[in-house]
Amino acid sequence: MRVSSATTPLVRLIVVSILAGLAVAQAAPAVLAAPDIKLDVSQAEIRRAKPGRVFHVHPQIGGAPANAKAFRIVYRSTNLKGEPIAVSGTVIYPAAPGPSEGRDVIAWAHYTTGVAGRCAPTLLPNLSGTIPGLEDMLARGYVVVATDYEGLGLPGVHAYLVGVSEARSVLDSVRAARNLAGAHATNRFAVWGHSQGGHASLFSGELAAEYAPELKLVGVAAAAPATNLVDLFKAQKGSIAGNSLTAMALLSWSRTYNLPLDEVLEEGVDKRFEKVAESCIQSISQMLKMLQLARPLRKAFLKADPTTIPAWRELMQQNSPGHAHIKVPVFIAQGTGDVTVNSGLTVRFAKELCAAGTPVTLMMLKNVSHGFAAEKSAYAAVNWMRDRFKGRPAPNDCGR
Structure with missing residues (x-):
């Protein structure tokens, strides 16, 4: 295939x-x-x-x-x-x-x-x-x-x-x-x-x-x-794959570290964001579904770059090996x-x-x-x- x-x-x-x-x-x-x-x-x-x-x-x-x-x-x-x-x-x-x-x-x-x-x-x-x-x-x-x-x-x-x-x-x-x-x-x-x-x-x-x-x-x-997670997220910014990866990380870290999402997410994208972030990508059908869900995030997703916000950037650095x-x-x-x-x-x-x-x-x-x-x-x-x-x-x- x-x-x-x-x-x-x-x-x-x-x-x-x-x-x-x-x-x-x-x-x-x-x-x-x-x-x-x-x-x-x-x-x-x-x-x-x-x-x-x-x-x-x-x-x-x-x-x-x-x-x-x-x-x-x-x-x-x-x-x-x-x-x-x-x-x-x-x-x-x-x-x-x-x-x-x-x-x-x-x-x-x-x-x-x-x-x-x-x-x-x-x-x-x-x-x-x-x-x-x-x-x-x-x-x-x-x-x-x-x-x-x-x-x-x-x-x-x-x-x-x-x-x-x-x-x-x-x-x-x-x-x-x-x-x-x-x-x-x-x-x-x-x-x-x-x-x-x-x-x-x-x-x-x-x-x-x-x-x-x-x-x-x-x-x-x-x-x-x-x-290096800071550079990794910077490199992926804007692509469907990058936005999906970022959505997963932001949702997971917001729950793991109890960080609010409102400082990084555009207003009104919460539901679409959560659907993408909670998607599994283990099968072709799941993959296609995630691609469809993620497309709107290409236009409006983040109101601020997480790599520039101290709390989120610190987590990226903390979770980078080395x-x-x-x-x-x-x-x-x-x-x-x-x-x-x-x-x-x-x-x-x-x-x-x-x-x-x-x-x-x-x-x-x-x-x-x-x-x-x-x-x-x-x-x-x-x-x-x-x-x-x-x-x-x-x-x-x-x-x-």
């Missing part, structure tokens, strides 16, 4: 993921009824639990390729305020008996799917098709765990592009995988993410040692990651044809990592757009993560 040139890169990303989704549903023990976005865990139980405690396990529809098992889980994590919460995700691992030494873990961090609870990847019928490199990871014997992030898949507010929230969801998903006996997961893990998930991966690298010291992070891999040192090697893939995450921003961030002493492997993908960055780099990323698990010296492009 050819995507029209009028369709923006953000939306093309979703189309690519959909067309890649040739998942085969794997039979699994019927532990509980089919999942939905209801939370069947009491607040008291959540408060008592340790991070990573698994509350519920469901068979994951569309989550497992051949010779693998997949389960949707609800596990304990921590929100931005430090409060205990429940988060959903999926754990996928080889169907064969686990080796005596256990299986190392790769935590997948997904790209933007929306900010409404129903937009969770684990609610998709073809989840396995949305994780680049999944079959290769399973063939190498890894456990793959994929969080929905806070507020997706369960009641609550999705803290979109809020680095600490994303990282805690990712890190606690690794803890949760270790609590599933059938997974045989070790405490060694790598993180692999795309776009929003690249942002989550980088923050996971920054927070891992402090937040989850019992886990051993060996490497961080990110494809077309969101880095505030803490990443102590493990980093792999970054970036398409030169990406107009959603400009390659210059990514190269600049890679140089900042180098200056801080982090070994960086930078894979530039000639003429590759945003939507294909993870797909085109997945094989290299999995090989790179394999070498980190094996303890081989990390290649380093710093200084080139």
Whole structure:
């Protein structure tokens, strides 16, 4: 299927993921009824639990390729305020008996799917098709765990592009995988993410040692990651994709940080704004609906640029990775044809990592757009993560 040139890169990303989704549903023990976005865990139980405690396990529809098992889980994590919460995700691992030494873990961090609870990847019928490199990871014997992030898949507010929230969801998903006996997961893990998930991966690298010291992070891999959010939002200003991204971020941050929207939104656009902001972009029909809803925002949407308003700009800076040192090697893939995450921003961030002493492997993908960055780099990323698990010296492009 050819995507029209009028369709923006953000939306093309979703189309690519959909067309890649040739998942085969794997039979699994019927532990509980089919999942939905209801939370069947009491607040008291959540408060008592340790991070990573698994509350519920469901068979994951569309989550497992051949010779693998997949389960949707609800596990304990921590929100931005430090409060205990429940988060959903999926754990996928080889169907064969686990080796005596256990299986190392790769935590997948997904790209933007929306900010409404129903937009969770684990609610998709073809989840396995949305994780680049999944079959290769399973063939190498890894456990793959994929969080929905806070507020997706369960009641609550999705803290979109809020680095600490994303990282805690990712890190606690690794803890949760270790609590599933059938997974045989070790405490060694790598993180692999795309776009929003690249942002989550980088923050996971920054927070891992402090937040989850019992886990051993060996490497961080990110494809077309969101880095400098101020510049990212500036670059996207005015396009349908950019306005949709901005709408999602503003709605999420207004709820996460209790910020009023009236200082940034034009009068009378509230309802249209909320419809766009709460759209899911996981299927072609949802994509087309969002495009239709977003068109009026091209003319009248913001009465002020959020990047120039101190409170909003501060949040963008606060949620841009780079505030803490990443102590493990980093792999970054970036398409030169990406107009959603400009390659210059990514190269600049890679140089900042180098200056801080982090070994960086930078894979530039000639003429590759945003939507294909993870797909085109997945094989290299999995090989790179394999070498980190094996303890081989990390290649380093710093200084080139």
